[in-house]
Amino acid sequence: MSEGDKVSTGPETPDKQPPAQTTTQDEANAPSRSEGQNVDTTTAQESAGGSVPAVHGPGDPVTMARKQGMFGGSLGGDTSGYGGLDAPVLFPGAAERPYGSYFDEVVDALEAAAPRAFADGLERVVVDRGELTLHVHRDHLLALVRPLRDDPRLRFEVCTGVSGVHWPEQTGAELHAVYHFQSITHGVRRVRIDVTCPDGDPRIPSIVGVYPANDWHERETWDMFGIVFEGHPGLTRILMPDDWPGHPQRKDYPLGGIPVEYKGATIPAPDQRRSYT
């Protein structure tokens, strides 16, 4: 890009006066950085997900998927936008103590309350973006969730539901059930539990017995992702019709849609449009 052009007026100048010409366009458009910025988005903007945030645990990042496509890669000198994209999707790896905040306290209390399930079932502790995530093996979910609610040091009284995530390329752990818990007793502490199951055997024990609030949430996740919550009192579809085939929010389920004609041009269905990811 050439220097000397007028700098674009950003939204931060309500009087719409361009600022004094002091920098090149690239500099003007570079993300601002401050002390408090704990995630640098520059790398993310340029490497299409092939990087994890600067602040993460010392453990190796976890590869969730691989992105491939014609567009999106912008590292290197190619300015055509047609650089080709081939990059892994990396999630933050395991954190190391001290986790910071109240996280150490929560993890210690959980270990003390359920030592065996903790040793066998807790696969990974991740601290990312100020949130604590416990990756738990499905066989030990119930043994860890009960003390989570009942132990006075933990007291996560409220389960704010389960959310399914489908990672088709994560062989053996394609389906994720992500639970969020909240402790009101201890002043709104939150912890996330991430449980996986393979696509071929999509079973995860139901926690409705411990958290009745999860009844509809588990039904929704069954409906949308096909995760069978074993022990649920009535695992039926909740949002889709009872005779609906398939589980709509899985990644292999098409969005559908038809091309729309507008003033002579045809706009393809949303899932057929060009993707820059």
Added chain:
Amino acid sequence: MATTHEHTKPDQGADYLEDTPTDLYAEGGPTSDSVDGGAVYTAGGGDWDDIAKDVATLGAERIVVNMGPQHPSTHGVLRLILELDGETVREARAGIGYLHTGIEKNMEFRTWVQGTTFCTRMDYLTPIFNETAYCLSIEKLLGITDQIPQRASDIRVLMMELNRIGSHLIALATGGMELGATTVMTIGFRERERTLRFFEAVSGLRMNNAYVRPGGVAQDVLPEHLDQLEEELPALRRGIGELEKLLLESPVLKGRTVDVGYLSLANCMALGVTGPILRSTGLPHDLRKAQPYCGYETYDFDVITRREMDAYSRICIRLDEIWQSIRIAEQAIARLRASQGDPVMVADKKIAWPAQMSVGADGQGNSLDHIRTIMGESMESLIHHFKLVTEGFRVPPGQAYAAVESPKGELGVHAVSDGGTRPYRVHFRDPSFNNLQAASAMSEGSLVADVIVAVASIDPVMGGVDR
């Protein structure tokens, strides 16, 4: 409303039911005489067989009533399956999904910014809350939470509190209408209109605003908007006072709502119920205080609680929360007057929407100044604009959960990014969806008429429940 009369011989059981040919739409409706001891079902769902089997074993006098999905008292397309013993509700189940629109799935095929136009339509009475929760989760993923300009947060707070007033007014208005009080409805809608006029002036839209955007808000609030709002506030106060006078000491309302829809603190915890229902048990849990966002910790307001745990106390809580919202809104107005001219979008130009929107003669669009710049003066700005608008910004991989205190309770957003320009997965924990689970606990054992009151006190909005 479909009614099923159930007269089954106890010894015949389910096999008998399957063999009996029934005419669902027979003239005059099914009665015990017309079918000679058989059972007639008007089924509305695939799981009906199970319900029928249950009913068959229970005896003769139970009636199953399908209330909804289209019924003026059910807040939209909610279906309540009530099993009645005379006038008493023995079992109540809620059937939902009639307004499922696949918003979460659709969002995965649009950019992060476009997602706001989808999620604003979920709970259509609380659009600003949906947008704010969604944007807070994106900002958490981007790690720019603390870079959001103060003015943008203040605008968010002002908009949210006005939206809370609007939502609470609808809760009271429709609740009153369900009890037969149409004046409550007209006053409620009339007063809500005052908040909508402000939304329209600022964002160009009354509802479904898509006003809160990742990094800030779509356009600035101008002094004339604030003038307009301040002119409306005395009238709003008067109207809410009117509503209070009309409702709070009305013997009819008290007769219908006191001790109805009871839900204790233990039940609330077990069922994950939040919002006014939880605060009606005396627990002062409000995320605005307990886990502040958008700078709520710097505002002066009270968390309203009651101890009666019934529908009446929830009405009182909603009315008092409206007063608190006005209190917050006034503080926000003062701050916005003081910070006029400050940015309302994050400074990071790789994330910030390149232009402020403006409302022109032909509707809402990019500001003409901006168009002049990108079309006539700066090629780079045009490229930058084009890239951001068509391609969008990238969000670093990971997951985040952000929650706001919506008028109905905790509205949580679980956002997952794979590093792309589109959300990999966004899940909305809508408070109505969760709280509606409590409808059974609130209404079983009570009269049919109390079901309406119990559901009204939950204030479910099916757009949010079904998403």
